[in-house]
Amino acid sequence: MNPRDFIDKLAPIATEDMRRYGVPASLTLAQAILESNWGKSGLTQQANNLFGIKGTGPAGSVTMQTTEYRGQTPYRTNAQFRKYNNWQESVADHTKLILNGTKDKPNRYHGVLWADYKTAATEIWKGGYATDPNYPNKLIAVIEQHSLYQYDVPNPKEVERVNMEQLIAELKDARKQIQQLITSLATVLKTTTEQEHTIRELNKRLKKLESLHPENIPIWAEPAVKAAQEAGILNDPAGSYDFYRMVTLMHRMGLIPK
Structure with missing residues (x-):
């Protein structure tokens, strides 16, 4: 599967997932790209596992060799990875992990929720998702190279705040316009009164002239x-x-x- 097809297939799933739970679609896509090598990794081919999540999944598990890090030093080891029936299950499990964290620290990944892609990339690493010290930079590079940030959707609370600010601004503008109308009306009334006075004076002068x-x-x-x-x-x-x-x-x- 080429990169464009991979993104086209996964982007709708990631975008809908962000709308429902707040996990940035750009992060979901970038992690899937890195972890699965654009869907070409053995883990993805054998288990539909896009994110390298370990353990047992809905379809069981598979044992695969993986690279881990001790500080800056990489090493190879075998580990059990979750197996899924399809990519939707893999994305759902990825979101579940971010939302629920681990038993010892349920909120370890909450820093990514509704965050911009750079913050999300850093927070997912800080939470312990990967041991590679360059993991955030790799995620950001993939996101920017393929403009994956375009798939992120705004936080509903932020949208509500912006809409409220716009409404307040519109109300202020309407109030200003009403005040201007009142001022204009007062000016017209004043002018009318002055004109009536002028007409009365002209009538008096006309009678005198007669x-x-x-x-x-x-x-x-x-x-x-x-x-x-x-x-x-x-x-x-x-x-x-x-x-x-x-x-x-x-x-x-x-x-x-x-």
């Missing part, structure tokens, strides 16, 4: 003024609006002789 002398005789007063002039009772036709109203009234009442 009582002043117009430049020309109003059309409606022309017949009365002409009659008064012909009757010889009006020499100067200039006057105020009140004067023209009075002359027009006299004319209509027949008080101006013909």
Whole structure:
């Protein structure tokens, strides 16, 4: 199986596992790649064991030779490894080990849960998963070389926190917009009030102007003024609006002789 096919087959399993339990998919993939040599190791071929987990599995166990370390010194030894019916069982057992740890230290691998891939690679080694001192660097190199971090999914709690922060920001923005609308409305009301005041003042000035002398005789007063002039009772036709109203009234009442 080539690397692309290996990743395509295992990535959906690792991603779903992360959604349910928080074990980074990138870590699951990288460990499977290192431990199984892209699925080509004898342990994977014979036992579907992707992670080199020792003991007895759902399908029993197999004895294989493995490399261990004392400090910086490697040595070869035989050990019993778990056997599985398929890769899903292997991933599930890997997750179970991380979640439950060991009897003496149940939380030994909890540092990897929902962690970024670099932290997870270090924490899995600190928990004692492997004795190789370069194990974290090897995991990180595989993850970065094949961009396995793209399969990691966000922590639901982190997603909830981000969503809450976005909601708070939106509420603050909405409140700001409402305040701006209130300010705009107040400005409009103030402007309307000022305009009403201006109109009242203009009406007052218009009434005053009506009582002043117009430049020309109003059309409606022309017949009365002409009659008064012909009757010889009006020499100067200039006057105020009140004067023209009075002359027009006299004319209509027949008080101006013909």
